[in-house]
Amino acid sequence: MTVQGADNSTGGVLSNSRWNLVAFGAGLAAQFLTVPLVVRWIGLDAFGAAAVVLALCAPLSLVGTVLGQALIRELASRNKADQAPASMQAFTSVAMRWCMVACMAGWCILAVFGPAMARLLISDAATTGLGPALLIGATGAVAQQVGLVLQSVSAAKQDYKTIARMALYTALAGSTVTLGITWMWPQAQGYLAGVAAGFVLVAAVWFWRWRSMLCWRTVFSSRAREASAALLRFSRWQGVAQLAGVLGNQIDRYALGAMTPVSVVGQYTVANRLQEAAYIGVIKAGEVLFPRFGTMSSDSFADRLAFFQLASWGLGTISAALLVPLAVLASSVLSLWVGAEVAKGADHMLFVLVLGGVVGSATNVFTYYAMGMGRNKPVAGVSVLFSALTVISTILLVAVFGVAAAGAGLLLASVARVLASMVLTKRLFFTDLEWSALLVSTALPLLVGCGLAALFRSFFQLHADGWTQLAIMYGGLSLVVGLTCLLVTGVTSTGRGIIVRFARSIRRDQP
Numbered sequence: 001m002t003v004q005g006a007d008n009s010t011g012g013v014l015s016n017s018r019w020n021l022v023a024f025g026a027g028l029a030a031q032f033l034t035v036p037l038v039v040r041w042i043g044l045d046a047f048g049a050a051a052v053v054l055a056l057c058a059p060l061s062l063v064g065t066v067l068g069q070a071l072i073r074e075l076a077s078r079n080k081a082d083q084a085p086a087s088m089q090a091f092t093s094v095a096m097r098w099c100m101v102a103c104m105a106g107w108c109i110l111a112v113f114g115p116a117m118a119r120l121l122i123s124d125a126a127t128t129g130l131g132p133a134l135l136i137g138a139t140g141a142v143a144q145q146v147g148l149v150l151q152s153v154s155a156a157k158q159d160y161k162t163i164a165r166m167a168l169y170t171a172l173a174g175s176t177v178t179l180g181i182t183w184m185w186p187q188a189q190g191y192l193a194g195v196a197a198g199f200v201l202v203a204a205v206w207f208w209r210w211r212s213m214l215c216w217r218t219v220f221s222s223r224a225r226e227a228s229a230a231l232l233r234f235s236r237w238q239g240v241a242q243l244a245g246v247l248g249n250q251i252d253r254y255a256l257g258a259m260t261p262v263s264v265v266g267q268y269t270v271a272n273r274l275q276e277a278a279y280i281g282v283i284k285a286g287e288v289l290f291p292r293f294g295t296m297s298s299d300s301f302a303d304r305l306a307f308f309q310l311a312s313w314g315l316g317t318i319s320a321a322l323l324v325p326l327a328v329l330a331s332s333v334l335s336l337w338v339g340a341e342v343a344k345g346a347d348h349m350l351f352v353l354v355l356g357g358v359v360g361s362a363t364n365v366f367t368y369y370a371m372g373m374g375r376n377k378p379v380a381g382v383s384v385l386f387s388a389l390t391v392i393s394t395i396l397l398v399a400v401f402g403v404a405a406a407g408a409g410l411l412l413a414s415v416a417r418v419l420a421s422m423v424l425t426k427r428l429f430f431t432d433l434e435w436s437a438l439l440v441s442t443a444l445p446l447l448v449g450c451g452l453a454a455l456f457r458s459f460f461q462l463h464a465d466g467w468t469q470l471a472i473m474y475g476g477l478s479l480v481v482g483l484t485c486l487l488v489t490g491v492t493s494t495g496r497g498i499i500v501r502f503a504r505s506i507r508r509d510q511p
Helices: 002-080 085-121 130-156 160-184 188-209 222-259 262-286 289-294 301-328 330-338 340-372 376-405 408-429 435-459 467-489 493-508
Strands: none
Touching (some): 002 085, 002 330, 002 340, 085 130, 085 222, 130 160, 160 188, 222 376, 222 408, 262 330, 301 330, 301 467, 301 493, 330 467, 340 408, 376 408, 435 467, 435 493
């Protein structure tokens, strides 16, 4: 009975993950086209300055992310309970109200204090026009949050086919607008204006899709007050977690901008764009677990445990197979993508950042499960710990070792985050789960992935002379990583059980 429940639920998740990966592929293609052209047109210094501006605007992203997650949880539970559409409309309208209030407050703070903060993080040669640049960047960030909240309505309904279709359109439109404006205005402000215009297009499309879910007349009704209380209750701890995560993710840009030439920030940003693009693929493959966990709160303990283990191992193995080849082939990818000049030095940054992504992916299922069960406080605690360790270790390492330490603080903090997540998983959710079983499902894929990355990087030094050769190498390495994870997992009895359930879930998902 346990296996059956886990398999059936996994089938739907795999189907949704495929649509999410389609959306990711569209965004990845747009990034690959946009970044090298932008760097060529505006130069590495201006690209680095724009990256610092975007990093200062990044804390605004917690508005759309947190409210979107709260909306997913509330709408998903009500969709399963088949509650009235008016209730779901109230939740969506209230979420949009809070989104606009928070975004306007953030926009004003950036407009007033942003230029002074940017001058501390950007070299003197690149500090002209910081005021307009911050206003442009903040406006784009506000539009992005509106799109994230409205996209959450589709995610709550687990309609990832619509999300993928929207992503195809917005990737094409966003990259076209970004390139067009940057080409006509080849400066940091032009690039930021293009990015902002792309976010406005995305928000407009999502607004048109879910305009029927927005009813401002009900925003202050009694039902809306109940919706507001539920959303804010969820957002309290999740907001702390997201803010901590944002600061941890941006600290390398802040530290490098303050301690090194702004061109180094440009190199780091190029490397991080690649790592983020690949890591977002992992996120897209796994974020379908959040609404799924939200609907499992009434399921049996055995079903939830079986699904948790299966999801942890499956997502970890997919993460290693997708990310490790990028670490091994970092120099080749960067050279072919943006040129040898930018790749020199950035390849080491990319290798370290990707390893941090491989390790960090082991905490995703814990995060989704805790949020799905309404236990946001432990997620916030882990995120604050992660952010504090990232900030402290990054500043110290960059101050002592310079550019070579970029990304190392994130990697060290990710290790601590995985350990904390495993301890909390055992203590809070699955006290009967043996440590050996938890290690197999959570830690084994990342250990195999990081071990293979270090092995290939140290002894083989693979290099591709063209895109075709690079694609063949990338696919071959992904296959090696995936098969190695399977073989090592199959050594243990727990691992063999996970593999059997994974195979059954795939067969059940076939049309």
